[in-house]
Amino acid sequence: MQFFDEKDNWERDEVRVGRAWRIPELRIKSNDDLHKLWFVLLKERNMLMTMEHEYKQKFEPFPSPERLDKVNESMVNLEEVVRERNRAYFELETGETGERPGRLTPNALGMNYWYKASEHVVPPHANGTWWRQKHLWYDRKECAQFLTYYREKLFLAKRKQRIRDRNHVLGLLRRFPDMDMEALKEQYPTVDIERVKRWKKATGHFVPK
Amino acid sequence: MSLVKFRSRYFSLDDILSSQERVPCLFNTNVSFLGVGELTKKYANLPESYIKRMMDQAEWKTPRGFPQYLRREIVRKNKYFGLNRPWTGAFQMENARGRYHPKVFVEPIKDWTIFKGDRVEILVGDDKGKQGIVSRLIQERNWVFVEGLNCKLKVMGKTKTFPGTVFRAEQPLLVTTEVALVDPSDLQSTKIEWRYNEEGEKVRVSARTGRIIPVPQQADETYDYKSKATYRESTKDTNEKELTKITFSPKIKTFEMDIMDSMGIKEERIPCKTYWY
Incomplete structure (x- = not known):
């Protein structure tokens, strides 16, 4: 039991x-x-x-x-x-790690991913099934547009996050003017705090020093 | 490379790879999990994966392990940290679908200075100037609760015929501006600095008197034990004697070879040539 x-x-x-x-x-x-x-x-x-x-x-x-x-x-x-x-x-x-080998390869969409190799009895040039099943190649012309859009999407997400962080820092500066600036810089490394500090939005409803 | 980190309503485009292998480390990084404070984790004494699992209750998720489903999920990105511990059901209720909270601004702090069991002076409110012991911390909000001070009267169980029970509930205080640590040498509030002593340990020093303010024993308290010495072993725990016994001796063998030798398994077949690709 x-x-x-x-x-x-x-x-x-x-x-x-x-x-x-x-x-x-x-x-x-x-x-x-x-x-x-x-x-x-x-x-x-x-x-x-x-x-x-x-x-x-x-x-x-x-x-x-x-x-x-x-x-x-x-x-x-x-x-x-x-x-x-x-x-x-x-x-x-043997001078090798003995771990399962792998490599970064582009897939059918042209995006890199970690390909984990596996053990075969036949060498790769003789293994047609493997070539057909694993699309470890891509059409550069066809994928170019897709990759552009994909990277744009990543970039926009990053930019959105950066702007969001900056606005949050503005809010923090407004609420806590005597904040530990080093801690703030550590937490929001993308924000240029010296620049942002001079903005009107960073000043709270109090007489500035 | 992937959008998985954002864990929002986006789905990652490399979901299209779902039939192929992935890099496992990409999925271990989780932005939403960074919200939990170190002191909270220490108090919980729970595996990180469990806290993460309890916090990230997916609103909607595609079934995993089937090639026809892409890896999509809807998870609340920004968690609201209130009075409840992140691994509890109450926290889940607070962050349930459709529950919204006003945005919270938390002042970033480099070194946390006030711990559980510390004597502090209250700097604001009705109890201004009074001293008390810190009974609870919520690091995510920079909150401390002082035992029996800064209370609010609350009414519970009020009905048409019954006036309800009135009780005092401690209210949170901001650790940055609303409380100050008390120097035990003269029982007056001070600012503190973190310095290193001769043994190389980080200690709290009163800025006014220069005395060391030791971190109280209660700071080590977790959900499971008050102090490490008083921990009661359960039946399935490995005792310390067994745990610290050194049985390892280096050999020029792999793990498998060693186990085969000790079990008397002999393998003399020669494997055929193979190719890794």
Whole structure:
């Protein structure tokens, strides 16, 4: 019955547990320990997901759903440590990381994305299916207009954000004239505060100093 | 490269790539999440992903994992931070669909100076000049609550026949202008500076007397424990002895090779030549 939580926890509003495993704590553990811990975590996650499903079925709130996040975080950290060890081995022995290779390539729309390579028995020049399935090429003429529009959209969003930030800074200057200017600059790096300060909108309803 | 960061009613055009692999790191950056203060996160003692998940309740979302659906969602971009903690249901109600709040201007602060358990003097209102202990902080709004001071009378449960119960509710005070830290040496309010002591630790120093004002123990309090020493382990926690035990010894082996050796699995087949592309 390890698919379910302990019976005492079924009726509880919250189940208190500790935090997730952190990377430095996992680094001092042997491969065997990590292997065991992985399956402990996997079983725990399975149990939590089962319980979540069960509570959903019964229209009850699932107590302490952050447990799932904690287990997940532990598993991500554990995998990172394992990969770190493997990378060290491969770099020492072969001079490569041994990780799954990938590259930035334009797709059918001419936009770059991270292409994760996969293992094939046939070399690429002989693999027609792969060439046809993965559109790792694009028509420059056809995509040019689209890319222009797309970049314009990105630019407009950026500009809108910049103007919004500037107006917010004006509002802040109006309300808090004795503000910490360094903190303001740190929070809104795109705004030229020295310039904006002289504007009428930045002055509040009080006698300026 | 992508519009995903903005998380508004726009959808990213690289959704068209949905049948192909993506760069995972692009999706981990989230502008809306930056709103939560560090002290709030520390108090919560919850994984960041959980707080994010609880805050970003999508109004509408396409089903994931199907090639025919583009990755679109409608999420409230600017969250309203009020009296409620970001991971609670009350916060979700406050930020529910159709709920609107006036725009809030929060003064940016470089170093937060007042913590839970500090003795402060109130500089405004009816309780001006009185001193009290900080009982609660809301960093997102630069608010502090002082125990039993700066209260408002509120009526609860009033009906036609029943006049209701009257109670005092502490009202928030701005940490920048409305309260001042009290120097414990002479019990008078001062401005403070952050300086480094001989051990290289950052300490608060009273600008008037030059005395160190230690950060109170209560500042370490979280939802789960009052202090780290008083934390009660649950049955599923790894105890400290097990946690700090060093079992790692470096070997010239990958993880898989080591596990295979310890389990007595022998692999002598030679893999055929493969191509990665």
